[in-house]
Amino acid sequence: MSDYTDHDKKQDMHILHSMGYAQELERRMSSFSNFAVSFSIICILSGGINSLAQATAGAGGAAIGIGWPVGCFVSLVFAVAMAQISSAYPTAGGLYHWGSILGNRFTGWVTAWFNLLGLVTVLGAINVGTYYFFMGAFGTSYFGLTDTTTVRIVFLVIITGAQALVNHMGIGLTAKLTDFSGYLIFATAIVLAAVCLLAAPSYDIGRLFTFANYSGEAGGNVWPATSGAWVFLLGLLLPIYTITGYDASAHTSEETVKAAHSVPRGMVSSVLWSALFGYIMLCAFVLMLPNMDDAAKQGWNVFFWAMDSQVNPVVKDLLYLAIFVSQWLCGLATVTSVSRMIFAFSRDGGLPASKALSKVSPKYRTPVAAIWTGSILAVLFVWGSSLVSIGETPVYTIVVSCTVIFLFFSFAIPITLGLFAWGTSKWDKMGPWNLGEGMFKLFAILSILAMVLIFVLGIQPPNDWALYITVGFLVLTAIVWFGFENRRFKGPPIGDEVARRQAEIAAAEKAVGEA
Numbered sequence: 336m337s338d339y340t341d342h343d344k345k346q347d348m349h350i351l352h353s354m355g356y357a358q359e360l361e362r363r364m365s366s367f368s369n370f371a372v373s374f375s376i377i378c379i380l381s382g383g384i385n386s387l388a389q390a391t392a393g394a395g396g397a398a399i400g401i402g403w404p405v406g407c408f409v410s411l412v413f414a415v416a417m418a419q420i421s422s423a424y425p426t427a428g429g430l431y432h433w434g435s436i437l438g439n440r441f442t443g444w445v446t447a448w449f450n451l452l453g454l455v456t457v458l459g460a461i462n463v464g465t466y467y468f469f470m471g472a473f474g475t476s477y478f479g480l481t482d483t484t485t486v487r488i489v490f491l492v493i494i495t496g497a498q499a500l501v502n503h504m505g506i507g508l509t510a511k512l513t514d515f516s517g518y519l520i521f522a523t524a525i526v527l528a529a530v531c532l533l534a535a536p537s538y539d540i541g542r543l544f545t546f547a548n549y550s551g552e553a554g555g556n557v558w559p560a561t562s563g564a565w566v567f568l569l570g571l572l573l574p575i576y577t578i579t580g581y582d583a584s585a586h587t588s589e590e591t592v593k594a595a596h597s598v599p600r601g602m603v604s605s606v607l608w609s610a611l612f613g614y615i616m617l618c619a620f621v622l623m624l625p626n627m628d629d630a631a632k633q634g635w636n637v638f639f640w641a642m643d644s645q646v647n648p649v650v651k652d653l654l655y656l657a658i659f660v661s662q663w664l665c666g667l668a669t670v671t672s673v674s675r676m677i678f679a680f681s682r683d684g685g686l687p688a689s690k691a692l693s694k695v696s697p698k699y700r701t702p703v704a705a706i707w708t709g710s711i712l713a714v715l716f717v718w719g720s721s722l723v724s725i726g727e728t729p730v731y732t733i734v735v736s737c738t739v740i741f742l743f744f745s746f747a748i749p750i751t752l753g754l755f756a757w758g759t760s761k762w763d764k765m766g767p768w769n770l771g772e773g774m775f776k777l778f779a780i781l782s783i784l785a786m787v788l789i790f791v792l793g794i795q796p797p798n799d800w801a802l803y804i805t806v807g808f809l810v811l812t813a814i815v816w817f818g819f820e821n822r823r824f825k826g827p828p829i830g831d832e833v834a835r836r837q838a839e840i841a842a843a844e845k846a847v848g849e850a
Contacts, residue, residue: 339592347425347594354426355828355836356682357843360589360675361506361700366597368510369584371517373605376580376672378461378665379613380520380527380658382573385464387617388635389573392554394563395627398570399617400543406574407610409788412781413743414581414606416750418599419775421585422766425594428679429585432827433749437756440826441816442748447680448812450582450745454673456738457580458495458713461669465662466490471639472655488718498667499710502674505699506590509671516664523657524612528619530654534645535623542627543618555634559796572792576739577613581605582746583672586679599768673709678702683827697847736798740790740805747786754779 339362348358364372390398420433430450435443466487474480502509532538546567551560558566584601588594591601620638623645624630633640642651681692688704696703720734756762757772770778794802828836 343593347592350425350595351589352837352840353833354424354432355833355840356426356589357840358589358849359695359700359843359847360427360678360702361849362590362592363505363507364510364587364591366591366593366600367517368514369587369591369594369597369601370604371513372510372587372668372671373581373584373601374520374609375513375516375661375664375668376583377578377605377609378516378520378661379577379609379616380523380661381461381464381665382577383613383617384638384658385468386573386576387620388555388557388633388637389576390570390617391621391624391627391637392549392557392631392634393570394567395545395547395549395631396542396621397544397546398567398573399614399621402567402570403574403614403617404610406571407578407606407613409571409575409785410578410581411603411606411610412778412785413746413750414602415770416753416775416778416782417582417585417746418602418768419765419770419778420749420753421588421602422595422599422768423762423764425585425588425591425598425766426679427586427589427675428682429588429598430582430745430749431676431680431685434745434752435826436829437749437752437761440824441821442752443826444685444816444820444824445812446745446748447676447685449741449748451673451676451680452808453738453742453745454669454676455709455712456716456734457742458666458669458673458709459491459717460735460738461662462491462495462666462713463487463717465494465659465666468655468662469659471636472652472659484718484721487721488714491714491717494663494666495670495710495714498663498670499706501667502670502706503696503699503701503703505701506587506671509667510590512664513668513671516661516668519657519664520661521608521612523654523661524616526657527654528616530646530650531616531619531623535619536625538622540622542624543621545627547627547631549628549631553628554631555636557634561796565795568792569795571788572739574610574613575743575789575792578606578609579739579742580669580672582742583668586672586675589675595766596768599766670706670710673713674702674706677705677709681705683825685824695847700847733798733800733804736793736801737804737808740793740801741808743786743789747782750779750782754783 351358390402421429424432426432431443431447434446470482480486546563548563548566550558550566558569581602584598588598591597624641630637677692680686681689686692691704694704754776
């Protein structure tokens with residue numbers, strides 16, 4: 336980061352001070368690191384592989400050949416709209432601040448809770464996905480492990496604890512590992528694609544654009560029996576679920592150099608590169624399948640079934656190792672995102688024990704309590720929700736289906752507010768990454784339409800309980816806000832409060848050794 340001058344540093348700090356916050360976290364992330372943290376959370380080697388059956392056991396080849404680009408575009412419209420706002424307000428916990436600044440205390444508070452709930456549950460889901468990948472790749476065949484709740488939770492404690500420990504030790508180490516993760520995902524995706532193409536019995540390109548309906552028994556009951564149009568739309572959840580987490584670029588704003596420039600670029604480019612490399616990898620995988628009908632019958636086991644039947648065992652295990660490391664690094668980046676959201680919200684008194692959760696370690700310059708709290712909550716969520724079922728479906732499965740709804744809803748709130756706030760006193764100054772009013776409003780409207788689509792898809796069987804959980808959470812949110820938080824929660828500093836905080840800002844920066 337030799338091009339990061341004293342002027343650049345003063346400019347970053349000036350923007351942060353103008354929003355009423357101290358430079359307590361350390362700016363050690365380059366523009367590439369900011370991209371890499373989002374690219375690592377998206378991790379096409381995690382969601383793209385672990386959720387693959389949503390496509391192959393749904394509409395077949397067309398769910399990848401056509402569905403993947405469509406679903407990626409849905410994610411892109413959110414990223415582009417959020418990038419515009421992030422350039423104007425580059426701060427940790429970005430979504431919460433955008434919701435507050437462009438709306439009011441209530442919209443900021445609701446945004447924070449939806450984003451936080453989504454991040455904690457997605458951290459749990461990512462690491463559970465890593466567990467099941469490990470079990471399929473190595474756990475049973477090499478270690479003789481059996482999938483039980485105890486084994487699952489012990490595994491999660493170990494890998495989540497390691498992710499928290501790395502985050503604890505400073506953003507420098509975390510950034511180095513997520514930078515490595517970026518290169519590893521690129522390389523592994525290309526090698527996996529090449530291996531699949533070499534192992535393919537033939538190159539039936541038309542398979543990628545052939546619609547099928549494998550819902551019900553034909554697709555291993557991944558989806559209940561439904562129409563071909565619906566099963567194609569449900570398959571969009573594969574790219575939509577995979578291409579998320581790019582809000583991490585915003586959450587790490589206060590640790591990124593030239594944040595007003597770097598953050599929006601990191602957000603959008605992480606989606607574009609993930610979409611491209613994911614498409615190459617998944618298309619190659621579909622071409623490798625010996626038979627689409629047989630592949631659909633495998634349900635959730637389709638990836639391991641195809642690799643076992645088509646790929647050399649040594650090559651396969653080397654790929655599995657690279658994929659496993661990439662998935663662990665995906666969880667590492669997610670811990671970073673969760674903890675910065677907890678830190679930012681607590682800094683303004685938004686959570687219980689906010690004083691402790693917003694404390695930054697002078698030695699490591701990281702929000703230590705927030706890191707460990709987010710990690711522990713993710714493990715507790717998986718443990719508790721795995722023990723309880725509604726009918727024959729574990730609560731864990733139902734809540735994870737809500738994760739996408741919670742996350743995208745937290746994206747949609749500030750975007751919708753920005754649509755109406757543009758040019759008003761709430762948002763009269765744009766950042767250096769500027770689409771212009773017409774383009775931003777177009778992407779904002781597309782985001783609202785995409786949110787409706789995601790909500791409708793997210794509550795379809797077998798995830799129909801997601802509707803009741805989402806509505807229940809909205810009711811609980813209203814009770815907590817009007818019963819308690821409306822009187823207590825002040826929101827981020829605005830107006831005269833920013834000026835009054837300057838002495839506190841100086842003291843906070845001195846406490847962590849910020850020159």
